Amino acid sequence: MPYTSDKPKQAETAEELRARIPGWGADLDPKDRPSVPKERFDPTLSGAHWEFPERQEEKWPRERSIEHSMLTPVFGTSCPPKGLSGVIRKYAYARYSEGRAAHWLLLVAADRVDTAESTLRSFATLRPDNPITQTGVLSEVRRHGWSSRVGRKRVDTGHQLLDPIIVGAPWVAAGLLGYAAIRRLTRGRR
Amino acid sequence: MRAMVYRGPYRVRVEEKDRPAIEHPNDAIVRVTRAAICGSDLHLYHGMMPDTRVGMTFGHEFVGVVDEVGPSVQNLRVGDRVMVPFNIFCGSCFFCARGLYANCHNVNPNATAVGGIYGYSHTCGGYDGGQAEYVRVPFADVGPSLIPDWLEEDDAVLLTDAVATGYFGAQLGDIVEGDTVVVFGAGPVGLYAAKSSWLMGAGRVIVIDHLEYRLQKAKEFAHAETYNFAEYDDIVVHMKRITDHLGADVAIDAVGAEADGNLLQHVTAAKLKLQGGSPIALNWAIDSVRKGGTVSVMGAYGPLFSAVKFGDAMNKGLTLRMNQCHVKRQWPRLFEHIRNGYFTPSDIVTHRIPLEHIAEAYHMFSAKLDDCIKPLIVPNA
Ligand SMILES: NC(=O)c1ccc[n+]([C@@H]2O[C@H](COP(=O)([O-])OP(=O)(O)OC[C@H]3O[C@@H](n4cnc5c(N)ncnc54)[C@H](O)[C@@H]3O)[C@@H](O)[C@H]2O)c1
Ligand SMILES: [Zn+2]
Ligand SMILES: [Zn+2]
Numbered sequence: 001m002p003y004t005s006d007k008p009k010q011a012e013t014a015e016e017l018r019a020r021i022p023g024w025g026a027d028l029d030p031k032d033r034p035s036v037p038k039e040r041f042d043p044t045l046s047g048a049h050w051e052f053p054e055r056q057e058e059k060w061p062r063e064r065s066i067e068h069s070m071l072t073p074v075f076g077t078s079c080p081p082k083g084l085s086g087v088i089r090k091y092a093y094a095r096y097s098e099g100r101a102a103h104w105l106l107l108v109a110a111d112r113v114d115t116a117e118s119t120l121r122s123f124a125t126l127r128p129d130n131p132i133t134q135t136g137v138l139s140e141v142r143r144h145g146w147s148s149r150v151g152r153k154r155v156d157t158g159h160q161l162l163d164p165i166i167v168g169a170p171w172v173a174a175g176l177l178g179y180a181a182i183r184r185l186t187r188g189r190r
Numbered sequence: 191m192r193a194m195v196y197r198g199p200y201r202v203r204v205e206e207k208d209r210p211a212i213e214h215p216n217d218a219i220v221r222v223t224r225a226a227i228c229g230s231d232l233h234l235y236h237g238m239m240p241d242t243r244v245g246m247t248f249g250h251e252f253v254g255v256v257d258e259v260g261p262s263v264q265n266l267r268v269g270d271r272v273m274v275p276f277n278i279f280c281g282s283c284f285f286c287a288r289g290l291y292a293n294c295h296n297v298n299p300n301a302t303a304v305g306g307i308y309g310y311s312h313t314c315g316g317y318d319g320g321q322a323e324y325v326r327v328p329f330a331d332v333g334p335s336l337i338p339d340w341l342e343e344d345d346a347v348l349l350t351d352a353v354a355t356g357y358f359g360a361q362l363g364d365i366v367e368g369d370t371v372v373v374f375g376a377g378p379v380g381l382y383a384a385k386s387s388w389l390m391g392a393g394r395v396i397v398i399d400h401l402e403y404r405l406q407k408a409k410e411f412a413h414a415e416t417y418n419f420a421e422y423d424d425i426v427v428h429m430k431r432i433t434d435h436l437g438a439d440v441a442i443d444a445v446g447a448e449a450d451g452n453l454l455q456h457v458t459a460a461k462l463k464l465q466g467g468s469p470i471a472l473n474w475a476i477d478s479v480r481k482g483g484t485v486s487v488m489g490a491y492g493p494l495f496s497a498v499k500f501g502d503a504m505n506k507g508l509t510l511r512m513n514q515c516h517v518k519r520q521w522p523r524l525f526e527h528i529r530n531g532y533f534t535p536s537d538i539v540t541h542r543i544p545l546e547h548i549a550e551a552y553h554m555f556s557a558k559l560d561d562c563i564k565p566l567i568v569p570n571a
Contacts, residue, residue, distance in 0.1 A: 046282070072298060140558065163200060
């Protein structure tokens with residue numbers, strides 16, 4: 001009871017716990033744990049044999065946080081910015097620090113634009129995007145979608161219904177736009 | 191090579207991609223023999239992490255064989271079997287020199303607040319990940335370790351993130367003998383955190399989730415006392431009731447950005463992306479722990495703001511501890527624990543799925559189908 005000074009009694013003694021749970025108390029001493037103390041200065045421990053690493057070649061202007069004073073010596077080279085989403089991303093990095101909401105909101109917006117651009121671009125390839133195979137939704141059958149949800153007390157099944165809308169909305173929008181464009185074209189001909 | 195590729199929220203596919211090349215003298219190229227999907231990958235998969243680009247290969251849990259090394263690599267040879275921590279780190283910056291490998295300053299130009307992580311968006315450095323046949327591993331002399339002979343590959347791949355993170359989460363709880371620890375989330379991280387809490391001398395370990403099959407695993411694997419929050423009108427009140435109205439000494443958030451249990455929080459964060467993450471479990475942790483207690487946050491949140499109850503944390507005098515896990519720092523001790531037979535990481539693996547079927551694996555893991563807890567990915571299966 002917190003209304004008096006004593007700690008509530010433990011249900012099991014240390015001996016009982018040691019007997020029931022393999023390894024109980026193996027790291028009992030709080031000072032003898034791998035992440036204690038939080039900071040432990042030892043620059044040779046890691047295996048690094050440099051004071052500052054050699055620099056990786058910058059093959060295209062690499063976008064970076066304005067909170068960095070320089071490009072880091074090593075960086076990822078996946079997916080260079082391209083298209084309209086790339087313009088938005090570069091602006092978000094060049095203009096706003098990580099401290100500003102605008103930085104992140106622009107990047108999230110760029111992600112949505114990137115998805116739309118990439119999907120459109122995929123239609124010009126031999127492998128257009130396919131929402132059925134890419135969402136893995138067919139596994140609903142093989143992986144027991146029904147019995148994994150129905151009759152269970154899980155709370156996430158309600159909002160899972162939103163997922164197909166999130167995935168499908170851009171496709172529906174693109175379809176409607178396409179339809180409208182075709183109608184305008186054919187009307188223009190008449 | 192074959193590689194998983196992100197195509198947009200909830201959409202991934204396997205593509206033919208160029209094999210990665212050595213881009214820095216201390217790079218290695220690793221041929222992946224096992225990978226896994228992590229709860230963190232779901233934040234990317236759902237489109238919640240800013241600067242997640244179409245075309246990126248995810249995957250920060252992987253082990254494999256060294257296929258090529260750069261000219262300055264001294265500690266690895268072609269053919270070595272290696273496990274690779276999910277952190278990319280230089281070993282020599284201000285932070286690495288102090289053991290804060292997850293916070294390396296030399297590997298992520300895109301953000302100073304985040305270190306480098308394989309296959310985890312440009313916000314974490316823009317590196318392709320290991321859900322592929324091959325992956326570029328920077329700082330090969332610093333990150334990877336040889337897989338000990340006695341360690342199974344399935345256990346090794348789990349040590350590259352989930353096991354180390356759960357163990358780290360229990361450490362950040364600053365558990366002392368006899369403490370009552372409540373773990374929110376019975377996913378891989380929560381299960382390992384619960385098991386690790388006992389190693390640190392907890393007197394009672396409670397696990398909360400809404401997925402019965404995962405709570406069952408928490409009972410068996412982590413010897414925990416479990417509660418399904420879906421059965422209670424107010425799980426915080428229930429936590430008070432079962433702890434003599436004191437509250438737990440330590441709470442661990444092993445849920446993160448997609449937390450369920452409050453529709454408004456979940457939808458504004460996970461679906462509408464108006465918050466960095468849904469802090470339901472974090473808020474429950476803050477409210478369930480006793481005054482003066484510690485909340486350890488392993489759940490990951492995006493860089494945007496989240497509606498966290500800081501007022502309660504402040505008034506209660508809580509200690510909030512958190513970080514990405516410094517994976518490699520945990521390994522020597524975890525090797526001992528596993529060798530001693532205290533637990534077998536792969537006991538929680540439920541699925542082994544060929545890389546070619548990864549879209550189904552993501553859907554299953556995200557929608558929590560087929561009693562999935564931890565799916566491993568096998569290239570060339
Ligand atoms: N700090 C790190 O270094 C690090 C490393 C790995 C993973 N993570 C993070 O840890 C979290 C868990 O990872 P995982 O692989 O176990 O994921 P997971 O998705 O498998 O597990 C999350 C679990 O939380 C449950 N849950 C949802 N809402 C809840 C609530 N309000 N209360 C209690 N439980 C709830 C879910 O049902 C699920 O079982 C993720 O956010 C992940 O990003 C952090
Ligand atoms: Zn992870
Ligand atoms: Zn570093």
